[in-house]
Amino acid sequence: MGGMKNRLLIAWTFLVALASPVVSGAADRPNILYIMSDDHAAHAISAYGSRVNQTPNIDRLAKGGVRFDNCFAVNSICSPSRATILTGKYSHLNGVPTFNRFDGSQPTVAKYLQAAGYYTGMIGKWHLGSDPTGFDKWTILPGQGVYFDPQFIDADGRRVIKGYVTDIITDLALDFLKNRPKDRPFFLMCHHKAPHRSWEPDEKHRAMFAGKHIPEPATLRDDYVTRTDAIRECRQKVFDDLTRNDLKLVPPADLKGQARNQWLNVKPTEVEVAVDGKQQKLTREALNAWKYQRYMQDYLACVQSVDDNVGRLLDWLDQNGLSKNTVVIYTSDQGFFLGDHGLYDKRFMYEVSIRMPFLVRWPDATKPGTVQEAMAINPDFAPTFMDLAGLPVPADMQGRSLVPLLKGEHPADWRTSWYYRYYHDPGDHNTRAHYGVRTATHKLIYFWKKDQWEMYDLVKDPDELHNLYNDPAQKAVVARLKAELYRLKKEVKDDDQFAYTQPP
Numbered sequence: 013m014g015g016m017k018n019r020l021l022i023a024w025t026f027l028v029a030l031a032s033p034v035v036s037g038a039a040d041r042p043n044i045l046y047i048m049s050d051d052h053a054a055h056a057i058s059a060y061g062s063r064v065n066q067t068p069n070i071d072r073l074a075k076g077g078v079r080f081d082n083c084f085a086v087n088s089i090c091s092p093s094r095a096t097i098l099t100g101k102y103s104h105l106n107g108v109p110t111f112n113r114f115d116g117s118q119p120t121v122a123k124y125l126q127a128a129g130y131y132t133g134m135i136g137k138w139h140l141g142s143d144p145t146g147f148d149k150w151t152i153l154p155g156q157g158v159y160f161d162p163q164f165i166d167a168d169g170r171r172v173i174k175g176y177v178t179d180i181i182t183d184l185a186l187d188f189l190k191n192r193p194k195d196r197p198f199f200l201m202c203h204h205k206a207p208h209r210s211w212e213p214d215e216k217h218r219a220m221f222a223g224k225h226i227p228e229p230a231t232l233r234d235d236y237v238t239r240t241d242a243i244r245e246c247r248q249k250v251f252d253d254l255t256r257n258d259l260k261l262v263p264p265a266d267l268k269g270q271a272r273n274q275w276l277n278v279k280p281t282e283v284e285v286a287v288d289g290k291q292q293k294l295t296r297e298a299l300n301a302w303k304y305q306r307y308m309q310d311y312l313a314c315v316q317s318v319d320d321n322v323g324r325l326l327d328w329l330d331q332n333g334l335s336k337n338t339v340v341i342y343t344s345d346q347g348f349f350l351g352d353h354g355l356y357d358k359r360f361m362y363e364v365s366i367r368m369p370f371l372v373r374w375p376d377a378t379k380p381g382t383v384q385e386a387m388a389i390n391p392d393f394a395p396t397f398m399d400l401a402g403l404p405v406p407a408d409m410q411g412r413s414l415v416p417l418l419k420g421e422h423p424a425d426w427r428t429s430w431y432y433r434y435y436h437d438p439g440d441h442n443t444r445a446h447y448g449v450r451t452a453t454h455k456l457i458y459f460w461k462k463d464q465w466e467m468y469d470l471v472k473d474p475d476e477l478h479n480l481y482n483d484p485a486q487k488a489v490v491a492r493l494k495a496e497l498y499r500l501k502k503e504v505k506d507d508d509q510f511a512y513t514q515p516p
């Protein structure tokens with residue numbers, strides 16, 4: 013039924029596009045340049061008040077447009093976020109709860125825009141297991157891709173391109189823009205691999221952060237008192253779980269093959285490094301502090317290359333008279349722990365993991381330098397692109413267009429809560445599966461395989477250090493949040509489809 017409706021809608025929009033040159037022209041419908049990095053936390057962007065770095069180019073979008081302060085991923089890992097962004101649907105409806113293959117025959121926003129006359133492109137990290145569909149041109153990294161001399165796949169096959177991945181993805185995005193048909197609006201998804209683990213910067217940006225002291229977050233030495241088992245059991249801790257490879261320690265020259273890999277995968281409890289020109293053995297607290305610095309120096313150097321390359325795209329739009337009629341978005345597929353709660357990676361429903369940076373510059377509509385506090389979620393992206401293209405939002409998309417928020421409007425019926433669900437358990441980091449609800453003031457999390465709960469007051473405790481679930485004074489709040497959680501679970505049609513078995 014839904015499929016039939018979608019096919020009719022595509023046919024209809026396609027006919028409209030063919031029949032009326034006014035609608036299909038490039039002049040009246042905005043171009044959409046969607047730049048998404050991988051694992052770039054909002055608190056590593058200076059427009060979001062970063063304490064650890066400066067991102068002058070990404071900041072140009074905040075200065076010229078809207079900064080969303082409450083934009084969230086509904087399942088905070090790579091592939092699920094990407095599938096949600098393309099479909100406007102939660103993982104349990106688009107079929108990608110973990111790292112499984114995306115069924116490219118289902119409707120996506122790229123297909124709708126392409127049918128409506130947009131010239132569509134997908135460049136960079138795709139990570140959905142199947143070839144992209146709905147794109148006039150696509151060039152993607154296989155799987156996670158690599159940082160140096162990466163292989164790319166396009167409709168013609170595979171090839172290696174020499175150089176650094178963030179620069180190359182931008183080169184390919186610029187090629188797409190330069191060679192596009194000028195009589196059609198474009199929709200380009202430019203997806204960076206950086207700053208994903210294993211955080212390998214290019215030489216220029218590595219040098220900018222080598223030896224630089226990065227301030228530690230307040231919760232780096234979180235003792236997890238009041239929390240459930242999940243955070244203690246997870247294996248994504250800066251002090252305990254970074255490997256020699258993550259820390260860029262150099263293996264002995266005589267180690268080869270499997271032995272070399274084994275050496276690199278060790279999580280070291282002591283290291284010998286040069287400090288102020290002298291070899292020193294680091295253990296315990298000194299080693300912990302050093303691990304945080306090594307992690308962040310590389311992560312931030314990868315971010316800096318992304319920032320430079322965002323600048324290249326913005327400059328090109330300026331130089332080619334396209335800035336005015338192009339909606340430019342910068343985001344990341346989810347947030348990331350930068351030592352917050354002692355962690356790296358994402359997955360948990362805690363704030364810095366679920367919060368996506370979301371900056372939008374649209375000169376026709378956005379007021380420069382504005383901040384939007386309303387809660388947005390990644391299922392909103394596809395409906396937003398539909399709306400920008402002047403297309404109706406398909407009824408089976410679960411998000412809502414952000415266009416009114418971009419225009420500075422405050423819809424009275426905007427959401428006041430939203431639903432989250434993470435499945436990849438034990439996954440790569442022994443992270444427990446959970447679902448939950450977040451409101452403007454509170455968060456309730458349920459680790460369903462353990463039958464354990466956490467509840468946070470985000471106003472009094474923005475760092476989520478005090479689990480109030482068992483506090484007798486909070487009984488009524490917990491009851492209200494539980495009712496809202498189950499209402500939302502039903503509303504988004506989550507029938508526990510993937511609760512215990514995920515697709516291969």
Ligand SMILES: [Ca+2]
Nearest residue numbers: 050051090345
């Ligand atoms: Ca990611």
